[in-house]
Amino acid sequence: MQPLRIGVIGAGAMGSAHVRTITNDVPAARVTAVFDPDPERAGRAADPVRARAFADAGELIGHPDVDAVVIASPDVTHAGLARACIAAGRPVLCEKPLAVTASDAYSVVEAELSAGKRLLQVGFMRRYDPGFVDLRRTVTDGRIGDVRLVHAVHRNATNATSTDDAGLVTGSMVHELDLIPWLVGSQLTAIRVESPVREGFRDPQLATLWTGNGVMASVEVFVNAGYGYDVRCECVGTLGTVALATASPVSSRIAGVEGRAVRSDFVAHFAEAYRIELGRWAGSVLATDVTGPSAWDGYVAQVAAEAGVASLRSGAIEAVEPGLRPPLYGHGPDGGPGHGRSSTA
Structure with missing residues (x-):
């Protein structure tokens, strides 16, 4: 089986660490593309692993040498990039948080519901x-x-x-x-x-x-x-x-x-968690069955x-009311929609 070809968006501390972890510890995958707004930083992450440094995130997402995407860019960019990956049919591991607002996070859920399948995993590595x-x-x-x-x-x-x-x-x-x-x-x-x-x-x-x-x-x-x-x-x-x-x-x-x-x-504290997370995500993408923490989560x-x-x-106790979990995301541990998490590790 050919290794999963991964494009990494964001070459800061988190993105660079993911490039190294995938290269050294995930034999089922290899990094083929890196994007960062800073071209020098993109090159520093891409060159040692013989990946291509891209000047545009959208170009990376749509490139034929990229099978799946890791989003490790600033938080405010996550939701838009996640929606772009879903629109392109690219499986994506998006670092937490999925978005900086609940409405933006729900827009990613809506994108998956429109696609009719799960393509996204959130990087809740703990x-x-x-x-x-x-x-x-x-x-x-x-x-x-x-x-x-x-x-x-x-x-x-x-x-x-x-x-x-x-x-x-x-x-x-x-x-x-x-x-x-x-x-x-x-x-x-x-x-x-x-x-x-x-x-x-x-x-x-x-x-x-x-x-x-x-x-x-x-x-x-x-x-x-x-x-x-x-x-x-x-x-x-x-x-x-x-x-x-x-x-x-x-x-x-x-x-x-x-x-x-x-x-x-x-990164050092949770190095083993990241290694396991990336390995299982790559395996699930190759098996066309993304099962980790979901867009709904x-x-x-x-x-x-x-x-x-x-x-x-306000100083007050505030209610947490996400609404009902869509059937695409299964059932939570309380036995009904909207009350829990998808299983992972």
């Missing part, structure tokens, strides 16, 4: 992370009883993309807004977001989430925490708890200090994010 997969398995196996609470922490040393109040929710917290319903098997129904910062950029933020099956969750997002990249999660049930293990297995004693290293960036997460932004401004 669903592929071995730690999170094991955490979810422990929950769904019932080993901790009925889940009552989830506690999640998401910190960056610094962040160049989530730089305002709304962007922190729509661009960073959106991971947890997808992850928690996936973990506990139930749709978010309400959200409240607060911050101890009263003026300027309100970072950190603390969200309280409620799900349809009665779980409450706390989510701390701090994108300028200073010390490193740190993701934690604990699920508390009626028979016990389960939590992610410490990411670094090495402890050191240097200059009178004992401790563990904290990674500085998310991306839309629902963005509905929750918009409600979170509204809550941060």
Whole structure:
């Protein structure tokens, strides 16, 4: 079988990392095309893997040497590029968020409904992370009883993309807004977001989430925490708890200090998750059966994010109301349309 020929849109930190991961760790695929508005940056990503650097994203999407597309460009471009890929019949892995507004995200859902088939997967890579997969398995196996609470922490040393109040929710917290319903098997129904910062950029933020099956969750997002990249999660049930293990297995004693290293960036922290995600996506495209996080999942997460932004401004609890899940996206874990997530890892 010929390898899947992939075009990558965006050659920044995320796009360049995807080029390397596909080249080194996904034997079923190879990168044949790269686009970035900065021609030099596109060339730096394309040249080492003998790919062609394109000067136009639309040309890349329609080129006969491209079978599928990875979108890793700035958030505001995602929805338009995703619709262009669907219109061209190109399977596409779009980095999160699917869009910066719920209405733009739904426009991608509408494009797929018009096409009559799933072509898009959203890059919610935590669903592929071995730690999170094991955490979810422990929950769904019932080993901790009925889940009552989830506690999640998401910190960056610094962040160049989530730089305002709304962007922190729509661009960073959106991971947890997808992850928690996936973990506990139930749709978010309400959200409240607060911050101890009263003026300027309100970072950190603390969200309280409620799900349809009665779980409450706390989510701390701090994108300028200073010390490193740190993701934690604990699920508390009626028979016990389960939590992610410490990411670094090495402890050191240097200059009178004992401790563990904290990674500085998310790409290194979730390298295995990205490898698994890209490998399974490529395999699903070759099998013409895209099954990962869907456009509907991306839309629902963005509905929750918009409600979170509204809550941060109003101080009130805001409802999360995405509407009914279209039949194209199957059924959620609550047993009916509109109440959950498609299965992945």
